[in-house]
């Protein structure tokens with residue numbers, strides 16, 4: 001049996017974690033031969049609820065779970081963490097402006113960035129799920145100068161998976177027949193789900209779907225899917241978000257089958273400004289991701305990519321004073 005790895009999860013009593021923790025414990029993220037130690041973080045007011053979750057994990061008698069830590073102290077939660085899934089965040093309250101939301105979360109993610117810097121494994125893989133995810137990841141990274149910035153990522157895999165299904169259903173094929181799906185930019189309504197490089201069963205997606213469907217149906221459906229789930233379910237995406245977080249970490253740690261979307265620090269690729277966390281097409285191998293280069297971008301794509309880049313630059317400007 002392998003040595004256990006330490007997995008920190010914040011927002012452990014929240015709705016995403018109610019699926020995420022159990023699937024990680026079952027081995028879905030790192031495989032059926034990888035024991036885990038779960039290190040769960042909550043705010044003090046939610047510790048009773050978190051302890052209830054711990055009781056349930058214990059009641060599952062998962063063979064892979066070696067230990068569970070439940071705490072309201074980020075320094076304890078991130079101690080020696082090999083993986084950190086930052087799910088807990090401050091939701092938008094009544095009357096809260098976008099700027100207030102950014103600031104409230106910036107406060108949380110700067111504290112967590114420092115705690116990761118001081119206590120986590122130097123190789124920790126960080127995934128930020130809590131919104132605004134891209135900018136929260138930037139803040140955490142800015143507060144963790146001793147950890148390589150490339151180890152801070154944000155989640156656009158849910159958008160990627162949503163896009164796969166939309167295209168597969170439209171073309172009467174299966175998600176596994178779709179290659180080269182790309183989500184560019186921010187995990188927000190400005191994201192750009194791009195079909196220009198996509199193939200379904202080896203055929204160019206643009207030969208199979210109409211341009212009009214792409215522009216007026218596919219793109220807005222993927223961009224607005226979160227709101228559609230809230231409308232239908234009365235609560236935001238939870239199990240699907242957890243599943244995508246598992247896909248993101250699984251592929252990063254163990255390798256991706258093809259191209260997947262990850263929000264990562266921009267290195268200037270595709271003309272995107274450095275210093276923001278931007279979703280790119282990547283391939284993962286040997287515990288590392290690499291941006292897939294060389295895609296040709298038409299004017300339509302470039303415009304959409306710039307629009308979502310602009311939003312990320314504005315988000316960064318709103319929290320600049322917290323970036324250290």
Ligand code: NAX
Nearest residue numbers: 011013014015016042043046088089129130131155158241
């Ligand atoms: P919940 O409100 O159910 O749970 C969040 C939990 O985080 C709560 O239990 C809360 O007490 C805890 N929390 C708040 N501040 C904390 C802190 N400083 N330290 C530790 N825990 C803290 O939200 P849930 O539905 O689980 O969603 C969590 C986050 O994911 C939200 O920000 C949400 O917007 C975001 N999402 C991101 C997605 C993505 O694709 N990137 C999709 C799904 C989801 O909307």
